[in-house]
Amino acid sequence: MNTADVASSDVILDVSGLAHSFDGVRAVDSVSFGVARGSILGVIGPNGAGKSTVIDVISGMLRLQHGTVRFEGHDIGGWAPHRIANRGLIRTFQVSTGFARLTALENLLVVTQRDGLGGFATWLFKPGAIGAWEASATDDAMAALEEFGLAKQWRSYAEELSGGQKRLLELARAMMLHPTCLLLDEPTAGVSPVVIEELIERIKSLRERGITIVIVEHNLDVVERLCDDVVVLAEGRVLARGGMAQVRQIREVVDAYLG
């Protein structure tokens, strides 16, 4: 898929007039942008620009105060985070810990199961019924671990993995939910250059599967290599939008980044 195709496709995520304050301090102010289906959008800006707040509001972790968020045509503003996730919009976190005291395999299994609490009665009296499902879910999860190069670590606790492996685990885990859109909050933070290369390839391959990606990132090199389009935030507002090369030319962007 090339950039021209992306530009002509529909908007999967549409943020409009987003504003958010913490105790009267406005962190985000009338932020609007759309994300084309199948594209990778970068969100950049200096510290305190409001990037993470935007991600938190879109994913429902922060309650929507002003504006609208539409995903796949649904107004998801004010939805609980789990409901948004189950729609196929999955986020990752800036500090990536995984479920620290769950094994890598369990980290994946935990998101796969969709049986809810109703399954408990079945498990209590007929564990075999769920046992069969567990076995097949385990196969799925192992396949995902293998794909993300973590098969050998299946039995390690998430807290025992390296920083890069935790990032990969987080991606593998998100993929278990078959997302249509991923919000990645600084996926290369605290990761060695070698693993950054691997992450870039992984993210590209996710896009090739048709997954739309919004990526908040400080590493502009990563942004340039991955993103079709970039939104620059500064002091809670959208400063510019366009291709990375284009954005680099804008005087205010350079100023904002240089502080």
Added chain:
Amino acid sequence: MDVIGPYAATLAVYFLIYIVLTLGLNIQFGYTGILNFTYILFMALGAYIAGVTTLSPAAVGSGQEYILGWNLPFPIPLLLGGLGAGAVGALMGLVIFRRLRSDYLAVVTFAIGFIAYDFVGNFTPLFDGFQGIIGVPEPWSNAFGLNIDTYTYFFVGICAVVVAILWFISTRLQRSPIGRTLRAIREDSDQAEALGKNTFKYKMFALVLGCTYAGIGGALTVEFTSAMNPSGWTSFETFIIFAALIVGGRGSNFGAVLGTLLFPTILDEGTRLLPQLQNNPELIAALRNVAIGTGLLIAMYLRPEGLIPEARHRILRRRKIRGDTSQLVAPGGVGEHG
């Protein structure tokens, strides 16, 4: 030898009752990470509900006041005690899980405990205030030709049956997919929520189930001791169950049992039954508290994950991944959104 037998049997009853309490707290705190600092309130609720549904109505002029007085046969009061405590746990969950993060939640549960303590203590029509309910008849005390000497052994049996059932539920829960979700929520509630888990629902489940355990433990207590009043459920009691769980191994049911044996049973109840020293009657009680605190500190220092730490998850079957597994569907439908 006549003294040792009933003494050991009484300790065994306390041990088993405390296992029920610690298993319930393990579901809340060990599996799910809910800091319920008023856990003992639910033990008390179970005790009061079982007590007033076992007792006949308070006689006029007896000086006693309490609600209900249904005179129900065992084990119905036991079940009502558990269910009642679970229901009140659900009400508390509606308050604490809606908006509060875990640290604030802990403080709020503390406050709820104090409010409940003063309310129950001062509002005498409910459970006779600070005097409490007394004279709750022992279940089946006249059956099977039991006498005052043999009854304690019989009650050990009742407790053992209850513990066996609750142990079964606890361990099944721990190994189930839901148990895994509870542990994920314990590790990071936000991440679990962001991965599609309705964490409110799961936390409510753990809270209510744990409170039901506490209620059943309380019901057993009142059926055995025949009385319950507010001095039986001070915050120290919550502390000692937490201590048992932390020292034994948070998240581990075997750890919970070992911790229960060491703290509430041997150090607390065990030393209560020692003869008092004539020239210093307070000494044993003081030494007991010192021993409990010191024991907790030493255990935390040497074995921070507990004496029997939570087991690394045992995978049911490690099969090689071969072929296309995408067609496999879980109960309730795996892999599809919404």
